[in-house]
Amino acid sequence: MRVSRLISLVLLLQAGGVRTAAELAEQLEVSERTIYRDILALSAAGVPVYAEQGRAGGYRLLDGYRTRLNGLSRAEAEALFLSGLPGPARDMGLGEALATAELKVSAALPDALRSASGRARQRFHLDAPGWFRDAEPPPLLGALARAVWEDRVVTLAYAGKAGEVTRSVAPLGLVLKNGVWYLVGRVGADARTYRVDRVRAATPTEERFARDDGFDLAAFWVARAAEFERALLAETVTVRLSPAGLRLLRMSVEAIAYRAAAEGAGPPDAEGWVTVALPVESVPVAYSQLLALGPDVEVLDPPELRAMVAGAAERTAALYRR
Template sequence: MRASRLISLLLLLQSRETMTAGELARELEVSPRTVYRDVEALSAAGVPVYADQGRNGGYRLLGGYRTRLTGLTREEAEALFLSGLPGPAGDMGLADAVAAAELKVLAALPTSLRDAPARAGQRFHLDAPGWFGDAEPPPLLRELARAVWEDEVVELRYRKDTEVTRTAEPYGLVLKNGTWYLVARVDGTPRTYRVGRVVSVRPAGTAFDRDQAFDLAGYWREQAAAFLRSMLREEVVVRLSPAGMRALRWAVEPYAAERAAEAAAPPDGRGWAVTTLPVESENVAYSQLLRLGPEAEVLEPAGLRDRMKDAAVRLAGLYQ
């Protein structure tokens, strides 16, 4: 446990140059007294750790000192080469940077761990786009990625029902099911734009002050959940066979299937269960529930039940 903490302390100093005992204690979740003892241990081991006195002082490493990554376990080294996504990185124009970084990490690994990238590559591959989605990145993705890295204000032309122009502060990019989205502040409010619908990107020539408290992952989770809730604004009551309940997640949105499973009443003697299914609209529910065939019976609303009944009669006529 302490050896792992010493390595973490050393890597923190390598990445941030100077840190106070209090800052190190917060990062490592220990007391400042423990930090003092750990620094003494590193010094005794020959690591050139020095303490600068004064208001802006703190612990630092002697200029240029770097450690080889001998503290990595095999699992950590292999996970490291899984953490990069070469496809999305290449889409953003970072393929060369990722390759160079991997080479540098590989050179720093001890001989016993040099096979880590090969082992990881033989066992795992991430194919982010959906089966029938367009694998080509949006034309303006690299320009937006550059603006995100440089905190540069841009003027976007965006196509929805009509083309609109927005002055935006690009905070981040999200890849969801093979589709890229831009998260940007417009008039002080975070907004989400589908990158494939961006018609043009023009740098405004100014930088913006990024809100360091903004949590891109947290924002995306909240927006995704809110989007699903707003999209699935209607409900239908259905009776599902055991096979229909299992197949529901393939016929409707996974979120809707989860809500239906939670709301399901106890099954009857044949295993059929009645539940409430959130849907986008009656028309969408019609096309979705037809996929379940005889494994689903619509109970409400009456209009949708009549449409399903009519479809069943016409389908039966095809096979007579």
């Protein structure tokens, strides 16, 4: 464990600049006392770590010092090659750069670990797009990726719900979710999300924008996705579910809706059925979702939905009475 931490410490220092013990401790999730001991261990091993005194002081490596990647274990080397996503990288126009980078990393690895790339690819493959989706990337994905890399403001023509609109956007990042690409961009002081396949034009400007060092793309996306899911499920219906119906519900509704229903389920009755409050997008959407459960669900409320499901059951029964 300590060897892995020492390698991580060297790589952090190798990234450049002066790092305080507090910064290093936070990034490695250890105490400052542990950092002090690790710095002494590195110095004793011949790694040229220097301490700079003063308010802006901290630790740094001797200029020009580089460590070879010979401290990697086989598991770490194989995980390194799994971290690359060749499909999405290719879609953004980075396929050649990724291939070249992997070749350089492979060349730097010891002979015993050079097979890591092949072993990982033989055993794992990430197929990012969802089923029945067009695997072709959106036409303007490459142009938007370049704008993201260059911190360049772009003028977007976007097909929104109210029709096509034009916006001047500072592109902060790209996210691939279930086979769909999204652009996270700043418009004024607000961060907004755009589906890339709805971008009709993306014209780069000469203007560069300054990034907020505190902006975390992953954290923003997690928060925005959760907010979107909560806003989408704006209504609630009450249903009774058989044990089989409760299991089938997981495959019929959104994960957040299933969790809410399962966690709030009442005690089972004598037949094992439970009553749940199910968050749904709308009554028509709930109707299509609950029909998949057949006789393992009974709608209790609202009356409108109960009548719709009962009508579907009657029409289905009539078909089989012919």
